[in-house]
């Protein structure tokens with residue numbers, strides 16, 4: 001068995017690769033794993049084991065058709081996580097998002113089709129639906145993305161599904177809520193706030209902090225991806241949710257407590273353009289069809305994550321340029 005993971009040097013990808021190397025995916029316990037990753041600012045080779053007898057690392061761009069054709073050949077399954085993933089960046093530099101998330105997905109699906117790959121999982125996000133004031137999205141609802149990031153992911157989902165409808169490529173699409181855990185890039189909310197609060201620096205809270213997000217530990221997401229890989233229906237869409245929903249304000253309070261930081265460090269900044277108010281996934285399908293339930297309680301997972309940044313992350317690392325401007 002050979003599995004190709006795109007974006008395997010990123011946050012979720014590196015956790016996912018480890019589940020495969022640790023034999024956590026039934027039927028793939030001995031699988032050889034290839035990672036293809038461009039190593040953009042978000043990817044780090046160090047996120048993966050430096051050596052492993054079943055791991056091959058290829059630095060490359062999923063938009064490079066000849067390279068992707070070469071890399072995909074001989075693989076039984078492909079799990080596609082490579083993407084430009086940060087909403088704030090997509091507001092100022094959207095072209096890279098369309099290039100990687102849409103064109104790159106097409107290049108990859110085409111290569112999978114030509115190589116006769118038996119199973120493909122395309123990893124996507126709850127953000128493709130836009131914002132929902134009440135209730136939860138089911139998998140059949142229309143896509144109404146707000147940001148260029150979400151729009152590029154929505155387009156990538158449609159491209160992937162078109163390869164199922166047109167050519168019968170066995171691909172499933174997953175849409176997960178916000179992930180958290182160790183090794184997430186510091187531009188994202190939880191690591192950004194944690195690494196700043198631990199240094200006694202101010203943190204930027206968008207608007208009134210009332211935006212609601214659902215949070216799932218990255219290990220739960222990876223377990224769900226393996227369930228979809230093994231038993232997801234071809235052409236099917238699966239929500240990966242069932243995490244904890246809370247406002248950014250409440251999340252900030254929890255981080256202040258865990259970092260033992262002064263609440264005065266929280267600075268309200270101008271709201272993000274077209275900032276979705278609330279996301280909420282209906283995760284009934286994956287629960288009933290594939291038996292998925294999250295295992296990591298949020299308070300426990302968050303405390304462990306803060307502990308990881310406190311103990312492991314170099315707090316001397318300069319700030320990311322895409323953190324929203326801090327109010328003076």
Ligand code: NAD
Pocket residue numbers: 006007008009010011012013036037038039040041042043044060061062063080081082083084085086100104123124125126153175176177178179180185
């Ligand atoms: P990330 O930004 O940490 O990692 C993305 C990886 O993709 C990086 O290693 C990067 O180098 C690589 N990459 C980017 N462009 C590439 C290209 N052109 N060719 C090859 N590699 C390239 O992102 P993440 O948070 O790990 O997200 C992984 C996937 O999961 C994405 O598709 C994202 O949309 C999706 N997702 C993320 C979340 C979340 O909360 N982080 C939630 C739901 C879905």
